[in-house]
Amino acid sequence: MANLTVTRLREPWTAPTATEPVDATLRLPGSKSLTARALVLSAVADGPSTLRRPLRARDTELMAGGLRAMGAHVSIVDDERWLLRPRPLQGPAHVDVGLSGTVMRFVPPVAGLAEGPVTFDGDPQARTRPLGPLLGALRSIGVRIDAAPGDGLPLTVRGTGRVTGGEVVIDASASSQFVSGLLLGAARFTRGIVVRHEGPPVPSAPHLRMTVRMLRAAGAAVDDSVPDVWTVEPGRLSGHAWHIEPDLSGAVPFFAAALVTGGSVTLLGWPRSSLQPVDTLRTLLQRMGGEVTLGTDGLTVRGTGVIHGLDADLSEVSEFTPVLAALAALADAPSRLHGVAHIRGHETDRLAALARELDALGADVTESADGLEIRPRPLRGGTFETYADHRMAHAAAVLGLAVPGIRLDDVSCTSKTMPEFPALWSTMVAGGGHR
Numbered sequence: 001m002a003n004l005t006v007t008r009l010r011e012p013w014t015a016p017t018a019t020e021p022v023d024a025t026l027r028l029p030g031s032k033s034l035t036a037r038a039l040v041l042s043a044v045a046d047g048p049s050t051l052r053r054p055l056r057a058r059d060t061e062l063m064a065g066g067l068r069a070m071g072a073h074v075s076i077v078d079d080e081r082w083l084l085r086p087r088p089l090q091g092p093a094h095v096d097v098g099l100s101g102t103v104m105r106f107v108p109p110v111a112g113l114a115e116g117p118v119t120f121d122g123d124p125q126a127r128t129r130p131l132g133p134l135l136g137a138l139r140s141i142g143v144r145i146d147a148a149p150g151d152g153l154p155l156t157v158r159g160t161g162r163v164t165g166g167e168v169v170i171d172a173s174a175s176s177q178f179v180s181g182l183l184l185g186a187a188r189f190t191r192g193i194v195v196r197h198e199g200p201p202v203p204s205a206p207h208l209r210m211t212v213r214m215l216r217a218a219g220a221a222v223d224d225s226v227p228d229v230w231t232v233e234p235g236r237l238s239g240h241a242w243h244i245e246p247d248l249s250g251a252v253p254f255f256a257a258a259l260v261t262g263g264s265v266t267l268l269g270w271p272r273s274s275l276q277p278v279d280t281l282r283t284l285l286q287r288m289g290g291e292v293t294l295g296t297d298g299l300t301v302r303g304t305g306v307i308h309g310l311d312a313d314l315s316e317v318s319e320f321t322p323v324l325a326a327l328a329a330l331a332d333a334p335s336r337l338h339g340v341a342h343i344r345g346h347e348t349d350r351l352a353a354l355a356r357e358l359d360a361l362g363a364d365v366t367e368s369a370d371g372l373e374i375r376p377r378p379l380r381g382g383t384f385e386t387y388a389d390h391r392m393a394h395a396a397a398v399l400g401l402a403v404p405g406i407r408l409d410d411v412s413c414t415s416k417t418m419p420e421f422p423a424l425w426s427t428m429v430a431g432g433g434h435r
């Protein structure tokens with residue numbers, strides 16, 4: 001099966017160093033996770049949906065492209081509004097998953113509902129990301145799938161237009177996205193679905209709550225009252241007007257800049273009640289020395305001139321690990337970040353990559369099975385490899401605020417979730433960023 005992915009051109013970048021505290025008010029792009037779910041739910045709904053302020057980035061364009069390839073009508077009215085009209089899902093189709101966990105885990109269950117074969121492949125690193133438990137679960141509810149040895153990409157879902165559904169048992173400890181993927185299309189399965197997780201804890205609980213809340217908003221009957229069991233009744237989903245919140249994980253490096261420089265960063269457009277784990281981020285940043293407030297103008301983080309070390313289980317918010325590790329390397333005391341064994345299966349093995357790159361800059365880092373111990377030391381500039389991982393690039397940018405001469409081998413990986421990252425970041429550091 002051909003890999004149709006177009007190779008990205010490497011873009012080296014030297015992270016700008018801050019000569020004064022940042023003071024910025026920014027509007028950031030929409031949440032990747034909310035946009036991905038809104039697209040999938042809209043594709044299996046009965047009527048048209050709109051997405052207000054969605055994320056326009058590689059991951060969500062690939063999601064839209066995959067659904068389009070199977071027949072959904074996705075139109076980008078403008079950057080503020082996308083329109084999705086569901087159509088009968090059909091193969092033959094090809095879905096390029098890029099390096100996106102959401103595309104590779106949310107679309108195959110939906111492809112089971114298509115009539116005809118749907119092939120999936122992605123970037124070379126995508127082929128090493130865990131997928132087997134999801135494919136096994138889908139097979140157990142009647143979906144035919146041919147996959148590469150090791151049960152990963154490239155693969156073909158041989159859709160028949162219907163999925164029987166019913167009860168599945170899965171070990172979702174490698175990724176919460178297995179469960180979210182099974183649930184998102186399940187209202188359309190003949191018998192709905194009961195997903196029962198068996199194994200070490202499922203990470204990323206806030207993302208599972210997001211899936212459940214968005215399914216309910218689309219009209220699905222969902223029961224998540226029993227720990228590790230999720231039930232979606234068969235039924236129709238209605239079209240919905242989705243309002244996409246700004247991306248919290250994408251916001252983390254900008255907030256970190258306030259801590260590193262003793263400055264202030266306000267992100268506009270934060271809802272009072274969020275589907276993302278804002279309170280967890282607030283607690284973590286406060287423990288590291290920041291002041292966090294949610295006001296009428298947005299979410300503001302102020303640095304107080306100190307960065308404290310942090311001992312924290314990050315299993316619920318593992319996406320934050322790279323940037324928090326960068327903060328930890330600049331802190332006034334050692335840190336222990338743990339509970340995140342599964343991020344070895346993210347865009348890259350993030351624990352190994354962070355240990356290697358922080359070490360190369362002079363930090364004293366010990367990698368454990370499920371985390372990192374970081375003992376701050378004076379850091380020096382040098383090349384920082386990003387391993388095609390947007391959040392490694394974010395971590396390097398944060399370090400670069402305080403350490404001159406940090407050169408990223410490639411910053412284009414930030415296009416996965418925020419193509420405007422290098423420009424926004426440079427504007428913020430140069431003293432701009434007011435809107």
Ligand SMILES: O=C(O)C1=C[C@@H](OP(=O)(O)O)[C@@H](O)[C@H](O)C1
Binds near residue numbers: 033101176204
């Ligand atoms: O469902 C989602 O949108 C996500 C779930 C999490 O995945 P894992 O549970 O694999 O960490 C998170 O890290 C990822 O960036 C987005």
Ligand SMILES: C=C(OP(=O)(O)O)C(=O)O
Binds near residue numbers: 100101346347417
């Ligand atoms: C783990 C991440 O992404 P993905 O959705 O590709 O798993 C991430 O964005 O940090």
